[in-house]
Amino acid sequence: MAFPLTNGIISLPTETVSDIFRFAVAGVTPGFWRPIPALSTAPSLQTELERVANAPLLVLSQVCSQWHEIAINNPTFWSDVEINGVLGHTPGVLEKAIGLLSARLKRSRDAPISVSLTCEDDGKPPHTRIFHLLAQHSHRWETAWVACSLEGLDTSVLNGRLPRLKDFQLKLPFATKLETVNFFGITPRLVNLSISAPLLRSESLAVILRRRQLRSFGCVVMFRPEFQEVISMLPRLPVTTNEFDLTMDLNHRVFQPHWSLPLHLPSITASISTLTLSSAFEFHPHQLSEVLDQVLASLTLPKLLQMRVKCGVYPKCVWEWPHTQFLALCERSGLGRCLKTLGIAEVRTAEGDLLEILSVLEALEHLAVGDDPRDLGEGESLLLTNSFLRAMTWVPARDGLAPRLSYFDCTSRLRFTHGLVVDFVESRLGRSADALFHLRFHSLLQSDAHLDSVVHTKLCDLAAHNKHFMYI
Template identity: 25%
Template sequence: MMSPSTSSPFVPAAARARIAQLNRAQHPLSYSKLLERDTLQKALKNYKYPVLTLPSEVTSEIFVHFLPSYPKRTSFVGRCSPSLLLQVCREWRDVALATPELWSTFEVEMGYRDTSAVSTRRQLLLVEWLERSKDCPLSVELVCPTSESPAIAAALLDALVHHSHRWQDMKLVIAYQHLQRIAGSVPILRDLHLDAEWTDNPSPLQSFTFHAPSLRQLGLNAGVHFNTFKDVFPWSLITVFNGDLYEHEAALVLRSARALEQCKIMIDSESEETISVSPIPPLHHLKSLTLESEDAFKGHCWRMAIRVC
């Protein structure tokens, strides 16, 4: 008969297997078998898994290591989501919900063919995770470009903007007409990648306020319309830049971002004429510079990469 003893450790899986075997018996169990089953069931009920004997603080720290390393982020559902921790047992659920760091990094992607129910569910999850993250700095990738549901995209962005004082590392892929929604102060933002998708006849932003004193890494794509942002970013503090710019915009970045360490720019040709560019002063902190250009109409491209040891 299997039972816990001092000579052999109690193995829950083996106990459950033995109970299942006894329950499958085709004839009534003998007294000894009934006693064996009752003993195993009582032992299972009283058994305390070693992992559940850890202090909550230790379990919480282990859970945090479940998160992927930046710049990777978790998803609301799936094998890499901390939501799985809520399904293991009551103890783990309580610890996970009491660990705000678990819910402070995530990605949200709105698909073009999402149904209304799917979009609404995603919006509810976004709000839920933001509440669970409490006051933790946020690392979020939000992809809600131009779609058939601009209202849902705007609602997702507005929910996130409500916590912009906690933005730390952000990747935003949004429709151009929604850029004005992110205006404001982002005091702890250190890394921003901004990707705006053009719509038909977009109205240019007349003014834009974006106070980001801690910003050090910046990525911009062509749809962002550089002129809107050229006077709002702390260029003198930017150390890493990745962008899609016209020639004169690229020159402006290289003249203004004097602290640059890494820079990669895809240069879009503006015209057939040669453009006069003011001299670019020495970039004393620069470690790598990559300039690329591709002319889709002429079918040629060039790339220049410089690495400073």
């Protein structure tokens, strides 16, 4: 039965077969392990060896000579290098890993490569031999993601040898010596940078800021004094830096009581256009909300176009929405006239608060919201209700909320009259002949509920016959 399928694929253009291979391999390869204990389990040695070998692609390469040619001789299939520190635990595994990595780098030829390094214990570096093998190809690094220690490694081998590096994420342990990471300042094409807060004081960052080339900057914050450092540096970012990402790595297991005290952050005006606030690990919602409250209270962002709040352990935990401080930020920054995107699907907020926000944000085009993922039972407070959908439905006789809204992303328990969704969509499309509207509607991960089949079919038909409407 496999031969007709094989013959059919053989008749396809090489580019099409390559795309099929890419999707097939991605579909069976386990996600690269990120050190978030609440969500992840440590990887097995076999899994990580197969990842370096690109085992699924090797299986496809054995089907026939044409597939072998496509799989082995396409450098882009081999250009993503993901290494977990577990590969250096024993001499035998290390030798296998070195052999497989050497073969992978050889097959990637001269293509730009993406390098990811992590370890179950953030305090441990990758094995020296693995690091230096990758460093020999550093002139081809285009993106790099490092979430482990670099202590004990000769990182000076990277000095001046990262001519292609554009995107760099560097999450290092708190006690990292700054001289260990002085190499990343010698990166002439670097435009996207994310670092741990201790690296704010590195000479490499000072060099990057003087060159005024960054488009996006992110920082991971763990300790109290780091917030002042991060917020204070916002005005020093180059004028080219449009995006700022603040990740709060406040693990509730080590969360100190003094975090509930005021941070005394400076009042800062910054010209960034995109603000992303993220959390990692499990956290105490109330304490993190207080921190977020103080961060928003310190900022004035008159050019802000996009704001997103992300929770790294959603739906296990959710943010508490700092409603009062957000409204104050809107008022002093004039966000009603400029904010176009608001992503708060992983935030717990009340229906009334959300409606008040939407009454202020007249320029809003993209909105992502969601119900609380916790099943609160009878009397639970839902965000997406009949009254909310009616309030969002455009009626010519009255001023509607978010008049420019063109994209609505909704995560819901679906405990409302489903037909109101159709009324909501049709009202938005009916505002003008060329009105665009995209709807992404899905139930919460824990919920077995689905949108009513009749309503779902009607939305699908509407999307099929209206080029201005997309239903996902």
